[in-house]
């Protein structure tokens with residue numbers, strides 16, 4: 412199965428760091444290496460290399476959505492050493508356990524709330540890699556596996572620390588298998604938004620909070636100490652997640668007045684993110700998630716924002732009719748899309 416490599420930290424942030432680090436007295440090397448490695452990963456997508464299998468670890472059962480966690484030993488390679496299989500006891504490394512837990516939380520959320528069997532709905536084995544590269548300031552899904560960097564501990568910390576990293580990235584996989592939204596302009600922005608949307612839903616499920624208590628921030632747990640309080644995106648107030656000399660200023664659009672035609676999906680995704688936030692605040696996160704998941708199942712590769720609004724209201728109506736969400740869900744959805752200027 413092919414698909415785009417989806418990086419957690421968008422290129423505009425990594426580029427800003429690489430350009431400005433030296434004058435801020437920060438080692439520019441990790442960001443530069445990250446930019447180069449990201450480029451390389453984009454060009455040479457690969458399946459997991461043959462692993463050094465340890466007999467004591469549990470092999471994955473095909474079609475059961477089992478997890479396999481690899482320690483890449485700071486090589487720029489994936490699938491280096493299998494350290495934990497499904498049901499195996501926790502290991503010494505916190506990030507390997509966090510990756511295992513994050514993959515599990517995401518898989519379980521999709522199963523419990525949507526009845527979906529792993530990413531492909533056919534029990535795809537979930538591969539996770541930790542300790543990829545050296546001070547690698549990113550995480551990505553390459554169409555077959557999840558890869559987490561350690562961060563440089565100056566700007567970003569280990570990317571296993573925030574469950575929304577894993578949930579965001581795995582959702583790119585779900586989108587590949589469902590709507591197949593192409594990664595450009597409006598469908599690209601929706602592809603990004605669905606990853607933030609279900610990423611935040613998993614995050615809320617793990618922390619046992621609903622829409623009203625959630626911070627609606629993406630990536631706030633992977634910011635290193637000196638950037639504490641910043642985040643990569645804000646779903647409630649897109650464009651306000653960060654503003655500092657290291658990362659630059661959050662360029663996200665919050666509504667259609669900020670829409671950039673043909674712009675980076677990570678910029679325009681703010682519009683759709685906020686429409687979900689407005690829906691969730693009214694209906695609660697799980698009912699909103701059900702509506703938006705059915706929307707994802709009914710969209711198509713080059714769908715536009717207006718199509719999303721229409722399909723979403725239709726799915727809300729069907730779920731309301733079946734008593735799965737509140738009676739006013741279609742109106743709430745329409746109002747949310749109108750508030751962000753999609754009408």
Ligand SMILES: [Zn+2]
Pocket residue numbers: 417418419579583603606
């Ligand atoms: Zn993404």
